[in-house]
Amino acid sequence: xxxxxxxxxxxxxxxxxRKGYSxxxxxxxxxxxxxxxxxxxxxxxxxxxxLLFFFGSGxxxxxxxxxxxxxxxxxxxxxxxxxxxMEWKIRRKARQPLQIKGxxxxxxxxxxxxNLMAARRWGLALSLTLSLVSVALFFQPxxxxxxxxxxxxxxxxxxxxxxxxxxxxxxxxxxxxxxxxQESGDKGHFLVRLPLQKEQQAxxxxxxxxxxxxxxxxxxEAEFPRTELVWSESEWRVW
Numbered sequence: 640x641x642x643x644x645x646x647x648x649x650x651x652x653x654x655x656x657r658k659g660y661s662x663x664x665x666x667x668x669x670x671x672x673x674x675x676x677x678x679x680x681x682x683x684x685x686x687x688x689x690l691l692f693f694f695g696s697g698x699x700x701x702x703x704x705x706x707x708x709x710x711x712x713x714x715x716x717x718x719x720x721x722x723x724x725m726e727w728k729i730r731r732k733a734r735q736p737l738q739i740k741g742x743x744x745x746x747x748x749x750x751x752x753x754n755l756m757a758a759r760r761w762g763l764a765l766s767l768t769l770s771l772v773s774v775a776l777f778f779q780p781x782x783x784x785x786x787x788x789x790x791x792x793x794x795x796x797x798x799x800x801x802x803x804x805x806x807x808x809x810x811x812x813x814x815x816x817x818x819x820x821q822e823s824g825d826k827g828h829f830l831v832r833l834p835l836q837k838e839q840q841a842x843x844x845x846x847x848x849x850x851x852x853x854x855x856x857x858x859x860e861a862e863f864p865r866t867e868l869v870w871s872e873s874e875w876r877v878w
Contacts, residue, residue, distance in 0.1 A: 641713035643680065645721060647673040649739070654723075656737040663726075663733035670722055681714050792833040792847055795865035799827050800858045806831075813853040815846065 651667030660668065685707060692703035729737070797804070803822055806829060810818045819832040833846045847866060854861045 640711075641717060644673075644677045644717035646719060647676055648717065652737070653733060653739050656739055659736060661734050662729040665737045666722070666725055666729065670718070674718065677714065681710050684697065684710055735793035752872065793865075793867040794831045794833065794847060794850055794863060795823075796829040796831055796854060796861060796863060797827060798829075798854065798858045798861040801827065801854070801861070805857070806854065809853050809857055810850065813849050815850060815853075818850070 648669060652665050655665035655668040655672075658664075658665075677703045686709070688706050692700050692707075695703060798806075800810075803820060807820050810816070810820070810831070815833065815858040817834050821830045821832070822828065823830045831850060833850065851861075851863055
């Protein structure tokens with residue numbers, strides 16, 4: 640997003656410079672015309688980030704906060720610091736025409752200028768259709784949240800003698816049919832995700848104990864290097 644903002648600003652300044660404006664005027668008009676686009680793109684991303692924050696838990700909320708801070712910081716620096724540096728650069732040539740040389744190959748492509756706006760109605764229709772479909776799918780069949788959104792337990796399992804199908808069958812037999820099994824990296828390395836029942840720590844502890852006892856009964860050398868609890872109230876604990 641930070642790179643995108645600076646590209647927009649520089650391209651807008653180049654467009655104003657091609658009209659024959661002085662360096663100071665091209666800089667002023669370039670920032671003025673790029674501001675609305677930069678603001679719209681950042682607001683759109685912040686809306687998506689806010690959904691992650693309200694629906695997520697633990698690390699998902701942390702990710703949302705980090706992205707939001709990065710967006711606000713990059714928007715501030717691109718509008719203020721970048722402009723300050725550019726004004727300092729042209730301070731002695733403010734009344735002279737601004738010359739910004741680009742890559743020859745890219746300038747050749749720019750001269751083609753495809754008329755993308757001719758397909759604006761098709762683009763708006765497609766965007767509206769996809770938006771309506773997304774809203775409908777939100778209600779039916781609905782969202783299926785993982786433990787990063789609902790809370791739960793993530794257990795890392797390492798075993799040499801069990802296949803993924805065997806592990807899945809053993810978990811189902813032990814009453815952990817809701818567990819999600821994912822192979823990770825080398826053979827015999829799994830990530831097991833257990834959904835949290837009514838956000839009760841005692842239930843989570845019992846699930847982890849059942850999982851470990853079930854797999855150790857089949858493979859006594861099974862290891863559990865990592866067990867992580869994800870709470871919906873944004874509490875992140877590592878055992």
